Amino acid sequence: MSHAAVATHDHDHDHKPKGFVKRWLMTTNHKDIGTLYLIFALTMFIFGGALAMIIRLELFQPGLQFVQPDFFNQLTTMHALIMVFGAVMPAFVGFANWMIPIMIGAPDMALPRMNNWSFWILPFAFTMLASTFFMDGGAPAAGWTLYPPLVLQGGQNLAYAVFAIHMLGISSIMGAINVIATIMNMRAPNMGYLKMPLFVWTWLITAFLLIAVMPVFAGAVTMLLTDHYFGTSFFNAAGGGDPVLFQHIFWFFGHPEVYIMILPSFGIFSEIIPTFARKPLFGYVSMVYASAAIAFLSFIVWAHHMFSVGMPFGGELYFMYATMLISIPTGVKVFNWVSTMWKGAMTFETPMLWAIAFVILFTIGGFSGLMMAIAPVDFQYHDTYFIVAHFHYVLVSGSVFAIIAGVYYWIPKWTGNMYSERLGKIHFWWSAISINVLFFPQHFLGLAGMPRRIPDYSTQFAEFNMWSSIGGFAFGLAQIFFIIIVIRTIKGKGTTKATDRVWEGAKGLEWFIPSPAPHHTFQDGEAVKDEQLAHVSTH
Amino acid sequence: MNKTVLKTALAAVLMFGFAFALIPLYNTFCEITGLNGKTSGQVAEDILITQTVDENRVITIQFDASVNSKLNWEFRPTEFEMQVIPGKLYKTEFYAKNLSNSEITGRATYSVTPRVASLYFNKTECFCFTEQTLKAHEEVIMPVTFIIDSKLTEDINLMTLSYTFYKLES
Ligand code: HEM
Numbered sequence: 001m002s003h004a005a006v007a008t009h010d011h012d013h014d015h016k017p018k019g020f021v022k023r024w025l026m027t028t029n030h031k032d033i034g035t036l037y038l039i040f041a042l043t044m045f046i047f048g049g050a051l052a053m054i055i056r057l058e059l060f061q062p063g064l065q066f067v068q069p070d071f072f073n074q075l076t077t078m079h080a081l082i083m084v085f086g087a088v089m090p091a092f093v094g095f096a097n098w099m100i101p102i103m104i105g106a107p108d109m110a111l112p113r114m115n116n117w118s119f120w121i122l123p124f125a126f127t128m129l130a131s132t133f134f135m136d137g138g139a140p141a142a143g144w145t146l147y148p149p150l151v152l153q154g155g156q157n158l159a160y161a162v163f164a165i166h167m168l169g170i171s172s173i174m175g176a177i178n179v180i181a182t183i184m185n186m187r188a189p190n191m192g193y194l195k196m197p198l199f200v201w202t203w204l205i206t207a208f209l210l211i212a213v214m215p216v217f218a219g220a221v222t223m224l225l226t227d228h229y230f231g232t233s234f235f236n237a238a239g240g241g242d243p244v245l246f247q248h249i250f251w252f253f254g255h256p257e258v259y260i261m262i263l264p265s266f267g268i269f270s271e272i273i274p275t276f277a278r279k280p281l282f283g284y285v286s287m288v289y290a291s292a293a294i295a296f297l298s299f300i301v302w303a304h305h306m307f308s309v310g311m312p313f314g315g316e317l318y319f320m321y322a323t324m325l326i327s328i329p330t331g332v333k334v335f336n337w338v339s340t341m342w343k344g345a346m347t348f349e350t351p352m353l354w355a356i357a358f359v360i361l362f363t364i365g366g367f368s369g370l371m372m373a374i375a376p377v378d379f380q381y382h383d384t385y386f387i388v389a390h391f392h393y394v395l396v397s398g399s400v401f402a403i404i405a406g407v408y409y410w411i412p413k414w415t416g417n418m419y420s421e422r423l424g425k426i427h428f429w430w431s432a433i434s435i436n437v438l439f440f441p442q443h444f445l446g447l448a449g450m451p452r453r454i455p456d457y458s459t460q461f462a463e464f465n466m467w468s469s470i471g472g473f474a475f476g477l478a479q480i481f482f483i484i485i486v487i488r489t490i491k492g493k494g495t496t497k498a499t500d501r502v503w504e505g506a507k508g509l510e511w512f513i514p515s516p517a518p519h520h521t522f523q524d525g526e527a528v529k530d531e532q533l534a535h536v537s538t539h
Numbered sequence: 540m541n542k543t544v545l546k547t548a549l550a551a552v553l554m555f556g557f558a559f560a561l562i563p564l565y566n567t568f569c570e571i572t573g574l575n576g577k578t579s580g581q582v583a584e585d586i587l588i589t590q591t592v593d594e595n596r597v598i599t600i601q602f603d604a605s606v607n608s609k610l611n612w613e614f615r616p617t618e619f620e621m622q623v624i625p626g627k628l629y630k631t632e633f634y635a636k637n638l639s640n641s642e643i644t645g646r647a648t649y650s651v652t653p654r655v656a657s658l659y660f661n662k663t664e665c666f667c668f669t670e671q672t673l674k675a676h677e678e679v680i681m682p683v684t685f686i687i688d689s690k691l692t693e694d695i696n697l698m699t700l701s702y703t704f705y706k707l708e709s
């Protein structure tokens with residue numbers, strides 16, 4: 001008899017509210033809200049992915065074939081905004097909602113009603129953002145970085161984009177407050193900070209980052225709005241403002257933002273790797289400190305995105321060295337993952353395959369980051385396809401792989417059904433190969449000087465672009481396959497019933513409650529037992 | 540729990556304010572360090588008293604002028620380059636003409652490169668940040684007088700003073 005069976009016996013079975021409106025629209029249940037976030041993120045992933053497919057279609061050959069340059073710029077801008085704010089961030093919030101209360105033995109999130117708002121703001125925000133496609137002048141086309149003066153010359157979409165950003169900023173901040181309040185106040189007895197799973201730790205740190213930088217981003221876009229509509233001159237040189245100032249404010253938000261998108265994925269992989277290596281995570285405490293160090297450093301390196309704006313020599317040097325410093329805690333993490341696998345009794349179920357691919361491909365992305373951190377050579381890489389390759393290696397094979405791996409890892413717990421291992425492996429190999437065909441050639445394109453955000457290019461770039469497009473279509477198709485796998489698992493087609501433990505010897509509270517997880521868990525506030533936890537640090 | 544929520548919410552509000560606080564912070568920072576190429580406005584001519592003139596040190600000043608696309612003016616320096624000795628007063632002129640058939644008001648901004656050198660570029664007379672109104676097809680000559688501070692560091696021997704004229708929207 002596990003302790004969780006006791007915890008849930010008085011509350012499980014059919015305590016779910018009936019009817020669509022009550023169950024989903026008005027839900028305050030962390031698991032239901034987590035599910036909503038994940039479905040929403042998947043929808044946005046398809047939408048953003050479709051835009052990317054048009055981009056790769058246009059770039060398949062030199063010349064203009066399918067879209068006009070202005071629409072092309074709308075595509076790149078909206079692809080990025082939707083993937084960053086609509087797909088990756090909400091997906092991680094979905095994981096947080098589902099898993100954090102379970103992992104720390106809490107009955108729900110600390111602020112369940114606010115949780116409901118945080119989610120239901122999002123569909124409205126993104127409807128507003130997407131509606132700009134149908135407006136005069138189209139969607140925002142100045143890039144996701146929204147640099148003035150260009151972004152101010154694009155018509156009325158600016159107001160819509162800014163309000164959408166305000167709304168999803170509010171959503172993120174409320175979500176972050178909720179995560180912090182939950183972790184700091186709702187841990188079950190005997191769940192000390194240094195016993196928390198790493199996913200909980202990385203999310204706690206991410207939540208602090210969100211609270212620190214989302215408001216700064218909201219402030220920056222508010223200034224764009226007043227510059228455009230109310231005659232202020234924050235970024236308008238004619239009125240004594242400075243457009244470069246926007247870049248500083250944006251990247252003060254933007255660099256921590258990229259860590260907001262990667263820290264939770266560090267957390268997910270730090271859960272998966274020990275399970276399949278059948279060893280405790282190597283260097284648990286150093287992982288916590290490394291995450292905190294990365295978060296701190298992310299505030300003081302922002303101008304590595306601006307090496308070519310004409311910074312003084314001292315500034316270039318400072319931001320170059322500070323940026324390189326980040327690779328130390330990041331390296332600590334990579335070594336810890338590898339050491340966890342070292343001499344482990346490894347098996348290669350689907351989540352583990354994604355984890356191993358992540359360690360390798362993310363490291364490639366880290367290396368290209370280091371190359372660009374070298375200020376003098378970044379003048380060549382900046383705004384070329386090299387940087388496009390860099391951030392897709394860290395964001396797709398980092399964040400998106402983590403989301404996919406996390407779904408495979410926890411979906412048996414969520415649905416009670418074991419996904420088809422055979423299909424999962426096909427999906428993995430298909431994606432792992434195509435992503436490299438898609439993004440690796442872009443390194444060479446960038447080094448040879450192909451600029452980013454252009455619909456046409458000179459003919460010497462044709463071959464690599466064709467390869468990249470083929471890889472892109474293959475990768476896109478693989479994700480349709482993923483959706484089929486997920487739906488089949490939810491419906492229980494071609495699957496087996498999942499056991500409660502799901503993975504042999506897996507540790508962590510989620511593996512000591514039934515599968516599928518009952519609607520209510522950990523209602524009785526009972527103390528957690530050390531032997532159920534993956535990390536019981538002695539520090 | 541309420542305390543946690545209150546503190547984090549307060550932090551979020553403060554960070555929103557911080558975004559706006561960055562504007563004066565940035566401007567002061569740039570003014571002190573000269574990092575964004577803005578010199579600290581106009582200075583009085585008595586700066587000459589504090590200068591120690593080294594007749595052997597000659598540096599080149601280039602002049603550059605451009606107009607924002609919304610402004611239908613012609614605008615150029617009357618001479619493109621000048622050899623100057625730091626610590627002495629010099630004068631140059633810029634030419635502007637309204638090419639349109641109506642009266643237009645414009646305003647110029649300026650910058651100095653290399654950016655650190657802007658700290659040593661002192662203008663005693665300048666048309667920057669004052670509004671210029673030109674009637675249809677009117678021409679003007681606008682003087683700039685300046686002194687390069689003799690404390691200018693040794694490694695700099697070329698500077699560019701650049702002006703951009705913008706249309707002032709009423
Ligand atoms: C070792 C760690 C890393 C280093 C040293 C690094 C360095 C850099 C540098 C120098 C740039 C600017 C390049 C340029 O504009 O010329 C850049 C861009 C970028 N990086 Fe990284 N990076 C690292 C990790 C990451 C991670 C983990 C992510 C996200 C998960 C990320 C996401 C991005 C994005 C999105 C951009 C492009 C932003 C844009 O201009 O649109 N980077 N990186």
Ligand SMILES: [Cu+2]
Pocket residue numbers: 254255258301302304305
């Ligand atoms: Cu960065």
